[in-house]
Amino acid sequence: MKNVKYGKCVRCGKTYDAVPDLTNCECGGILEIVYDYEYIKTVLTKEKLAARENRSMWRYRELLPVEEDTPDTPLRVGWSPLYEEPRLAEMLGIRKLWVKDDGQNPTASLKDRASAMAVAKALEAGAKTIACSSTGNAASSLAGNAAAAGLKTYIFVPERAPKGKVAQLMIFGANVISVKGNYEETFKMSAAAIDKYGWYNRNAAINPYLSEGKKTVALEIAEQLNWEMPDYLAISVGDGCTIAGVWKGLKDLYAIGFIDKLPRLISGQSTGCCPLNRAIQTGEDWYPMEENTLADSIAVGVPRNADKALMAIRESNGIAVNVTDEEILAAQRLLGKTCGVFGEPAGVTGAAALKKACELGLIEKDATVVSVVTGNGLKDVANAIAAAGEPLHIEPDLDVMVKGFAERGVTVE
Numbered sequence: 001m002k003n004v005k006y007g008k009c010v011r012c013g014k015t016y017d018a019v020p021d022l023t024n025c026e027c028g029g030i031l032e033i034v035y036d037y038e039y040i041k042t043v044l045t046k047e048k049l050a051a052r053e054n055r056s057m058w059r060y061r062e063l064l065p066v067e068e069d070t071p072d073t074p075l076r077v078g079w080s081p082l083y084e085e086p087r088l089a090e091m092l093g094i095r096k097l098w099v100k101d102d103g104q105n106p107t108a109s110l111k112d113r114a115s116a117m118a119v120a121k122a123l124e125a126g127a128k129t130i131a132c133s134s135t136g137n138a139a140s141s142l143a144g145n146a147a148a149a150g151l152k153t154y155i156f157v158p159e160r161a162p163k164g165k166v167a168q169l170m171i172f173g174a175n176v177i178s179v180k181g182n183y184e185e186t187f188k189m190s191a192a193a194i195d196k197y198g199w200y201n202r203n204a205a206i207n208p209y210l211s212e213g214k215k216t217v218a219l220e221i222a223e224q225l226n227w228e229m230p231d232y233l234a235i236s237v238g239d240g241c242t243i244a245g246v247w248k249g250l251k252d253l254y255a256i257g258f259i260d261k262l263p264r265l266i267s268g269q270s271t272g273c274c275p276l277n278r279a280i281q282t283g284e285d286w287y288p289m290e291e292n293t294l295a296d297s298i299a300v301g302v303p304r305n306a307d308k309a310l311m312a313i314r315e316s317n318g319i320a321v322n323v324t325d326e327e328i329l330a331a332q333r334l335l336g337k338t339c340g341v342f343g344e345p346a347g348v349t350g351a352a353a354l355k356k357a358c359e360l361g362l363i364e365k366d367a368t369v370v371s372v373v374t375g376n377g378l379k380d381v382a383n384a385i386a387a388a389g390e391p392l393h394i395e396p397d398l399d400v401m402v403k404g405f406a407e408r409g410v411t412v413e
Contacts, residue, residue: 020125103376117213132202133190136165143172205304215249236349238298240309247312265318268353277320297346321353347375
């Protein structure tokens with residue numbers, strides 16, 4: 001790969017050749033892919049990018065760690081819509097707001113970006129089988145992207161994983177192991193199995209290439225905004241891989257001169273599981289927490305990508321905001337009613353954090369913000385009903401309908 005120099009440990013600085021099956025440093029630290037920006041400047045321009053018809057994450061190949069002859073993966077991942085939302089911006093008291101709906105990816109989450117990268121690198125490595133542990137979205141994204149590429153999958157999920165996500169796994173033909181335990185126990189079991197059977201490792205905090213897939217959401221936002229970056233970018237945080245990937249993508253663009261400013265990150269976590277935000281807020285080292293939140297995709301009590309995530313928040317002079325489950329459900333309703341965007345609880349936690357930050361006066365009134373919705377609400381229908389309430393159940397009688405709505409404070413007109 002002419003555009004890639006090596007993988008570098010974010011903890012000890014040791015470098016490694018960027019082979020397809022690259023994992024963690026021998027010190028236990030996570031690796032970061034280091035690019036040759038001077039070379040990339042010679043082969044990629046804004047004009048060249050604008051002329052491309054490819055509307056997927058693979059339009060940014062010069063900024064991705066894949067071989068030139070590696071084919072695009074079969075499913076169309078990326079280029080999700082970015083909506084400007086003036087009504088919601090006014091409600092929040094900020095100048096401009098855009099909502100990036102990454103729930104429109106093939107398996108309905110941002111995790112498709114990482115899984116597409118995993119499939120590409122597994123094919124480069126000559127692997128036939130990919131495995132991972134997941135609270136749900138990484139699992140279903142891997143199963144779908146691997147199935148389209150003809151690869152076998154073994155996927156470990158905690159038994160609390162929502163049925164919608166498990167249903168996706170089964171439909172995609174994955175070998176699914178539902179572990180009677182939390183995410184940490186599930187992760188350890190997947191690691192042991194991957195070690196024993198030599199499967200390609202899709203676990204995002206082990207495989208450094210996956211953040212490179214996730215960073216494409218930031219590349220898209222920049223291009224969709226015509227390279228005029230917002231003041232803030234809000235996103236939900238669990239393991240830390242996504243926010244680390246977003247920051248990496250922004251720094252890549254800055255390094256090649258495509259953007260001239262870096263937004264501040266808003267890290268949204270649930271009060272019931274916020275080890276990374278707590279570390280930012282207290283200035284202390286992070287330590288494990290229980291996973292007490294209905295936002296299952298970010299219910300990670302032992303974040304595996306803490307080093308990169310904390311570095312991203314701090315380098316960006318970011319804001320760590322914790323929100324309750326009730327505030328997360330309220331954000332689901334708010335995005336649905338004002339934007340027509342249906343996000344799952346974990347997918348809208350960044351938006352909930354943005355709303356709270358505005359209420360606390362942490363965001364200035366003339367600020368511009370992008371909020372990323374990381375997963376579709378159909379992933380978790382039970383909590384969507386909990387957020388929105390039940391429909392009006394009546395006999396087929398208009399008078400009964402009017403009375404029923406009146407009891408809810410709704411005037412039929």
